[in-house]
Amino acid sequence: MVAAQEHLPRLTPQEYFAWEEQQEIKHEYFDGEVFAMSGGTVNHGRIGGRIFALIDDRLSESDRCIALNSDVKIKIQASEKYVYPDASATCDERDRQTTQFISHPSLIVEVLSPSTEAYDRGKKFKLYQRSPSLVEYVLVSAEEIEIEVFRKNERDKWEVTNYVAGDTVELESIGLTFAIERVYRGIEF
Template sequence: MPTLTRERKTYQRFPAERVIGRMSVDEWMVLLEHSKHKSNYICGEVVEVAGASPEHNVVAMNMAVALRNSLDILETNCDVLGSDQKVFVPPGLYYFPDLCVVCGEWKVDLRDALQNPCVIVEVLSPSTESDDRTDKFREYQQIASLRHYILIDQSRVAVTHFEKLAVGLWAIVGDFRSQDDTLKIALAGATVEVPLAQIYRRVVFS
């Protein structure tokens, strides 16, 4: 019998048009200073951060405000940082997540990259969702301080909450599909509550 074969596409993590090239970290820092666009540094490869839609920006801002308000009410020592904050990922990666939270003293390296976020939030887009759910998540797990990873869909009501358990494993502790749901995050000895209705405030879905 003849053997059935079929061609398989070669795996390409990033679209070619977003890959700037390979360079040192110092060269990348110079690029950031002179470029109009942010880029991530991933094991020597520089990849331009994908542009964001208005819905993406509204959802990210809503999440930041809701988190900040809840943290203030609970009087925690936590801060919410936006998408211009670099995060260092061991052993030598730098990302610009959509949002991150740090509690207590900030640990920042000489390149102004945060080293100890306890929460990272990514707003999903069609061009980044696959990476946010797979390779990037696996890389983020190398950050010792990270306890929560939250993915927010911009095109529908869908929020997935991953938490690092005491045994060191990551598990989905919340997978929400209704604006009546509430995201709950254990931080600094308190439970931060963020209603999905606030996350998707003024976002209209077709």
């Protein structure tokens, strides 16, 4: 999805939440400024839906962890920024006490498109890294069979594992392993 700045007066987070509930489309929030999120392609939606379904199915019987789709915001730690990933998971009890966003994700997934790839790899990833609870950041291509899993190691450094056609993807943060083809079944590029 692509963000376009709305020309509104600066809003507080509370004003943003109340205002956005009345809107037909989603908006990200950065320190008082609101940015409209444009829709994605059919492939983007199908791929995002499949990855969410895999995560949700894995966590469906968990008493601790929950899977969240692209309708749920993440509050960036130590800031007044709220963004929408394509999918996420949290195992933090504090996130069960909020209704409009989560703040302590363990897993975040972004489906890449040409218009968002640089942002998702760069500035948005840097924002997500502010969350000490984040263990894995997953970038899923919508233009070819490719998934990148960025995983925080024991030294708090990020390492990447690249997966392509024929590979088995592993998301250690939630104990999920799946054939990459499950995400791309029936997708034509």
